[in-house]
Amino acid sequence: QLTLLGIDHVADTIIGNDMLRGISGGQKRRVTSAEMLVCWLPIIFCDEITNGLDSKAAYDICKTLITCARALNETVVAALLQPPPEVFELFEDLILFDQGHIIYQGPSKEAADYFVKLGYKVPDAMDDADFLQQVMTDLGKSYLSDKADSKTPRTAEQFAEAYRASSYFKAQREFDVKKLPPQTEADKTDFFLQRFYHNYPFPWHYTLKIVFERQMRLVVTNKLLVIVRLAQTLLMSSVTGTLFLQLDPDDYTLRYGVMFNALMFLSMGGMVLVPGIIDGRKVLYKQLDAKFFPVWNYTIANAIAVIPQFALETVVYSAIVYWLAGLAPYAGNYFFFVLLLFICELCLSGLFQAVAIVSPNLSSAMGICSFVALVLVVFCGYVIPRNSIYTWFIWIYWISPVSYAFSGLVANEFLSPLHSTLQHPEDPNSPTYGQIYMWANDYLTWPSYEWLCFLYISCFYVLTVFFFYLGLRFVRFQETFHDDLESTAPTGRAKGKRKRGELAEPPPPPPQPV
Numbered sequence: 001q002l003t004l005l006g007i008d009h010v011a012d013t014i015i016g017n018d019m020l021r022g023i024s025g026g027q028k029r030r031v032t033s034a035e036m037l038v039c040w041l042p043i044i045f046c047d048e049i050t051n052g053l054d055s056k057a058a059y060d061i062c063k064t065l066i067t068c069a070r071a072l073n074e075t076v077v078a079a080l081l082q083p084p085p086e087v088f089e090l091f092e093d094l095i096l097f098d099q100g101h102i103i104y105q106g107p108s109k110e111a112a113d114y115f116v117k118l119g120y121k122v123p124d125a126m127d128d129a130d131f132l133q134q135v136m137t138d139l140g141k142s143y144l145s146d147k148a149d150s151k152t153p154r155t156a157e158q159f160a161e162a163y164r165a166s167s168y169f170k171a172q173r174e175f176d177v178k179k180l181p182p183q184t185e186a187d188k189t190d191f192f193l194q195r196f197y198h199n200y201p202f203p204w205h206y207t208l209k210i211v212f213e214r215q216m217r218l219v220v221t222n223k224l225l226v227i228v229r230l231a232q233t234l235l236m237s238s239v240t241g242t243l244f245l246q247l248d249p250d251d252y253t254l255r256y257g258v259m260f261n262a263l264m265f266l267s268m269g270g271m272v273l274v275p276g277i278i279d280g281r282k283v284l285y286k287q288l289d290a291k292f293f294p295v296w297n298y299t300i301a302n303a304i305a306v307i308p309q310f311a312l313e314t315v316v317y318s319a320i321v322y323w324l325a326g327l328a329p330y331a332g333n334y335f336f337f338v339l340l341l342f343i344c345e346l347c348l349s350g351l352f353q354a355v356a357i358v359s360p361n362l363s364s365a366m367g368i369c370s371f372v373a374l375v376l377v378v379f380c381g382y383v384i385p386r387n388s389i390y391t392w393f394i395w396i397y398w399i400s401p402v403s404y405a406f407s408g409l410v411a412n413e414f415l416s417p418l419h420s421t422l423q424h425p426e427d428p429n430s431p432t433y434g435q436i437y438m439w440a441n442d443y444l445t446w447p448s449y450e451w452l453c454f455l456y457i458s459c460f461y462v463l464t465v466f467f468f469y470l471g472l473r474f475v476r477f478q479e480t481f482h483d484d485l486e487s488t489a490p491t492g493r494a495k496g497k498r499k500r501g502e503l504a505e506p507p508p509p510p511p512q513p514v
Helices: 025-039 055-072 109-120 126-136 140-143 156-164 167-179 192-195 204-221 223-243 254-280 281-289 295-305 307-325 329-358 362-378 391-399 401-414 433-440 449-474 483-488
Strands: 043-047 075-079 093-098 100-106
Touching: 025 043, 025 055, 043 055, 055 075, 093 109, 093 156, 100 109, 100 156, 100 167, 109 126, 126 140, 156 167, 156 204, 204 223, 204 295, 223 254, 254 281, 254 307, 254 329, 254 362, 254 401, 281 295, 295 307, 295 449, 307 329, 329 362, 329 401, 329 449, 362 401, 401 433, 401 449
Parallel strands: 043 075
Antiparallel strands: 093 100
């Protein structure tokens, strides 16, 4: 289909947006046409798809649409503005509207003859498409022939009445009675909605595979983001590792700082996904409404596609910081350190994406995400110890995934053999120095407490994915770049937008001289 639409040479070119230049406007329309054709929809509605295109481009798009529609047994309904004669001849049937009335519905080649029989004539230098558009206007009165009389329709109501009395209307009614399925009182559900709205044209496992491949391709093709993020990870890990170089085992305060720094750097990295969610939301809404795939397919594919990037960042950062800082030198503790940082970064990214999908625009999404991140950091147990948090705010600590991640890192470090020296060696029941360090800052020392933290963060991540699904399923925003400009304009209507056909408000008069 890319070759048929003439866009195979830009197959590897980015579409572009308001801030990034991509393919041309005509090529974007061809991409949208190809996008709709691959879904095997029974009916394709095209609203002025040839506007702004030259005659050749308009003909190519319409020709491809009709060719694919015939091959796939689909129906194309197109509203065209001043179509060229070669484009008009591509369509088999024509529907003419005037002021909400159908004034003709039938074969395109017979439309001009129909109006000739009503008392009009087609000028010699005018094609049928222009004549049919102008015959309904005030200019159409100049096309009246010598055979015109008082019964010749001149208004929309008269045209509609003449059509209902014609053979075309009767033939259409007979076709509808024969082809449409019978409706009974027991089944009020529309046939079309029952067949196509509730079902998808492809199996769920096939669409899940396709959506996952697309999400992975989006991650891979965005090489600049991956390279910049990896370079940032290398730089920050090197700085942090050399800043806390080979800490003394008894310096537990600085060890808290190393773990908190690692947790904050990796967890906040999930914010880089927010602009992509906002930018791709319009295309996603269109594809979901067209039944390309279920909402849960995209939710799962989007959640899995970010795992390789986050895993790479976590492994690189941990491999440098952990050993340079001299944390517990044991393989089990190191791998748990990597695992807990990874699941926390994944959890926070899911939370930020859930916020983004229900935010009206990028500014709101970034503002809400920043506020949520600030709250989670303040009440994680490091900035303010748990025993110093006010009673009415302690619930934030107990539900925050960041607090559990930091508690898990602390338990993994100070319950390791590096800090297992007893305070009183002669008493086997005396606490270890690691337990004393944790009690000093009110951390729990339960057996396997770090794994309980990991389990809670994993459950919280599943919950954020579910919230993302609900937001995508039930919340919709159809904002545009121009709407954002109008909403910030100092003058205009209450919502910053004008109704169609309404003139803009005049500028205020210049100030009068004193």
